[in-house]
Amino acid sequence: MATRQEKDSLGYKDVPADAYYGIQTARAVENYPISGMRAHATLIRAIAMVKQAAAEANLELDLIDARVAEALILAAKEMQEGRWDDQFVVDVFQAGAGVSFHINANEVIANRAEELTGGKLGEYKIVHPNDHVNYGQSTNDVFPTAMRLATLLELEKLYPVLDGLASAFGAKGKEFHDILKSGRTHMQDAVPMRLGQEFAAYAGAVRRAEKSVREQSELLRELGLGGSAVGTGINTHPEYREKAIRNLARISGQKLVVADDMRYAMQSNLAMASVSSALRNLSLEIIRISNDLRLIASGPNTGLAEINLPALQPGSSIMPGKINPVMPELAAMVCFQVIGNDTAVAFAVQAGQLELNVMMPTMAYSVLQSVTILTNMVRVFTEKCVIGITANAKRNEMYAQSTVSLATALNPYIGYAKAAEIAKESVATGRTIIEIAREKKYLSEEQIKEILDPAQMTEPRLPSEAAKDRDKIKLR
């Protein structure tokens, strides 16, 4: 492999001749051969936006040469388009507050700008990674800014798919309105309800969890860009931070504000912990719902078999004709990963010391991965599973008619004790509640039909005349 030699404060080192990154990135590649995973594309896009915003602010303030600034801006724009993604070669697991990722960005922009201004890769005669690309900046302010912006940008992809999932559950709620089933609590027969009510509630849970992610992500908009080292703003123009963040808001299309306390913006990663925990809570809800789907779709012959999930692939390598609930299984596993990521984020967030939290690379990796895998999973889960769910009306009807808790509807008329006797007899004999209630003759046939109609039990109702005047009922 052809190489060029570069020099930094530690000495000389060979770098691949055609690399846009430089010597410090090459050192980091050797130091961190950990996972083989590279920076998230949205983090690259975000840091490129930060570099463009900074170069524009420094140009407006007449702090860097216009020719250099224009080349930096062009290189940063190319980076936002993904043109230099393959030059981000440092492992996601790296030490030191994201310095290596930051320097990787600085070196690529410097080399590309050097090329654009007529120089050669690795020369740094016209554009220098530290003196120009990093003018008035530090990893202390650039990395947290890029991480927060990347998270906001990536979340923009999650919201529409969550809306899609909630709408799909809402549509099933309407479609299944007329299907009566047995409710279950403690995994035992409970009173009848509508299958549509179950699905409408799933829609509500997804909507609330999404709202919470949106609310918790608001803290990400408060940025410390311009704080340079330690939040002091050393080596920056007094007007730089306002200009840089205004530029960044314009470039990214996000609402962003200058943090009113630069020290807070650097010490604390409450914003990352907040959004990560909201993603965990969303995951808890998706796991719960996907488990319910697996349960009520169990069967076809030996399970509950209330609903059918679309058949996506043969389920078994040995058992012919078996179809498995692959989408809910996938959904649960993705959510387990998000919960694990949140645990890593929690450890990283509490590990800040004094002026800085050096554990940011793991926060960025974990939160961005969580958002990406949730987005991709929710999309396929909705499209390939939820939208295609069908109901087994007869099976549900049978459960609605046979649940022992039908007896609950008798309470206001004959009292809990007598209703319990009927329920016990039904369990012991296998006969239905309605049959035994008829036999007991506490109520007229007309009353029994009305009171034990499962459809009447799914909403609150005004007490009937008979219920209001229990003396009219003959209790033996």
Ligand SMILES: O=C(O)C[C@H](O)C(=O)O
């Ligand atoms: O890279 C920098 O600008 C600063 C670094 O993160 C440090 O605080 O040592």
